[in-house]
Every structure is written in C-alpha cells, then in structure tokens.
Amino acid sequence: MNCQQALFAVSFLSTLAVLVFSFHWLRAKLREAGYDVSRLILIGLEPKIDTTQFPDDTSNTLMAFGIDSSYTQVIALALAVASSVFIFVKFGSSSKRKPVLNPQVWQEFSLKEKIVISPNTAIYRFALPHPQDVLGLPIGQHISVSTEINGKDVMRSYTPTSSDDDLGHFDLLIKSYEKGNISRYVSLLKIGDKVRIRGPKGAFKYTPTLSREIGMIAGGTGITPMLQIIRAALKNSEDKTKLNLIYANVNFEDILLKKELDDLAAAHPKRFQVYYVLNNPPQGWNGGTGFVTKDQIEKHMPSSNHDIKVLMCGPPPMITAMKKHLAELNYPAPRTISKLEDQIFAF
Secondary structure (H helix, E strand, C coil): CCHHHHHHHHHHHHHHHHHHHHHHHHHHHHHHCCCCHHHHHCCCCCCCCCHHHCCHHHHHHHHHCCCCCHHHHHHHHHHHHHHHHHHHHHHHCCCCCCCCCCCCCCEEEEEEEEEEEECCEEEEEEECCCCCCCCCCCCCCEEEEEEEECCEEEEEEECCCCCCCCCCEEEEEEECCCCCHHHHHHHCCCCCCEEEEEEEECCCCCCCCCCCEEEEEEEHHHHHHHHHHHHHHHCCCCCCCEEEEEEEEEEHHHCCCHHHHHHHHHHCCCCEEEEEEEEECCCCCCCEECCCCHHHHHHHCCCCCCCEEEEEECCHHHHHHHHHHHHHCCCCCCCCCCCCCCCEEEC
C-alpha cells in the first residue's frame, strides 16, 4: 500500500467512525427524550410487529435475524470498510499518473543523485515533479538534453536506462569527455541543479512481439538503448524474444554495468547472451580482441531473416564498419535514417 492508498484508508475510516459515533449518540438522546428511533425512521409505514404477541421462541427467532441488532450493524459496517479499501487498493490507484514528457515542450528537472560507475562515467538520477510520476518514455526511444554554452544552445540525445516502472525519477548513464559539451556540462552538475529535457524522440519502439530474435552491437555508452530493451524484455515473463549482444570497448574498466549484464545472462541463459570485445584486453581475457569482426557478427548475431533485427549504437566509425560487415554477410542494407520496420536499425 502506497502513501495515497494509506491516506485514503485513514480518511475513510475516520469519517466512518465519526458517522457511527454520531448515530449512536443521537439515538441515545432520542431514547432519553422518549422517542422510538425505528418509528421515526419508518414514519408513515405500518407499525413494527409487537413481538410480545408471540411466544418467547418466536421473539427470539426475530431477534436472531437482526431486528434492532447492534452486532449486525457492526458486521455490515466492517464489511463495507473492507470492501471499499480492497476496491481502492486493487483498482483505484493502479493506473499510473499522466506521463511527464511532452515532445513539444522543454522542461526542467533537478538532479537528485549521482551514482559513480567509473572515474568518468556516472548514472545521473533526475527527480520528476511528483514521487508517483512516470517519465512516459516508450522502450527504445530517447530524450534530448539542452543547455546554453558560450551563448549557443547545445543539444544531445540520451537514452534513459530507467523505465516507467521507476516512479518519481529517471536515470541517464553518461560518460563525460573533456571536450564534450553536454557530457562535461552534466558531469559538473551539483545536487539540485536543473537540466532542460524534451522527448520522447526516435523511430524505434520495442514491443514483445516485434521480432523473434534481436541481435545488438554496442560500443561504449551505446549500451544504453540496448540495456533499456534488454531489461524490459527479460522482466516480462510473457516475452519470448531472444537477445544476443556484442559489446565493444577500449579497456576492461570501460565496460559499463558489466555485472548487471552478466547477472541477466546468467539468470536468462536461453534468452540472453553477451559477448565482450576489447581493444586492450587484460591478461587472461577470454573475450574478443581488437575491433568487432565479421566472424564475430556471424557467430553471435541471428542470421538474416524477416523476423529478426540487428540493432547498432556506438561511435560513427564503428557503425560504418559494422554496416560493411553486415553487407558482406548478406543482411539488407540499412537506410540512412532507420525505420522501425528495418531489419538493420542504427540508433
């Protein structure tokens, strides 16, 4: 039970208690004045049966059926309370609040927490206006972050790693660069500072029936849209989509959220597999070495078919190389601007 549900229950019970107390107080006063409450309520109707005209056992039977019975009133009130609270908890607040995002309007959100992942990477958690608010971002889409730098408006797109199951906030996983405009700006934010956000944006929208199998090729922070989709797919027991991820980075410490990815792969071995590639692997590394190759794609990505997709997100040089490998493996050529129906989709 959340705060709103508890407040409703307390308010309901308090009001009911006042009404019950008032009723008993008024009935007692009327009886002191010599009035019969039942006759006042049933004025104009036939007089109530005089139980003294019947044998004792008949009178007891009538009383047993609740005529002027305080116990019956208490039971009825208790059932009313229980039913009302159950209906509210079950249905009254099950629907989420209206999504906060508006694709036409820039809005400001305050930084409430910074979770450091590595020396130059962190999860930035921004508060929504109300603790029960949802961002309203479809799985696979992104938002724009904007600020003014040196008198010019600068904008960059990011995919939140959170979802609408996370109430009251949204998370951005951002790697800061010394010469990066928005990434450096965000890295310098203090708790309470605000950023300008607008969205949703993007042509991709994930649903459980979108594809039989999805291959993913990500580099660096290009993991964010993939992670959003992976989380959404694996937490849905009705979703049967198979997911295969190739995740490329320069150094081992650059692999973002590796523990979560490994945990998800271990928990869902038949649905999700991840293969890491490093330019500078540590000693004893058993993943891929160098750049992502055509052979790695052929081994870890689903074969070209009408009911599969291959998603890509990473640095432009990497995406260019991946498109060449996919073409050599007879995948259809991707468009310059990807569409949801495309087999090869570049974020």
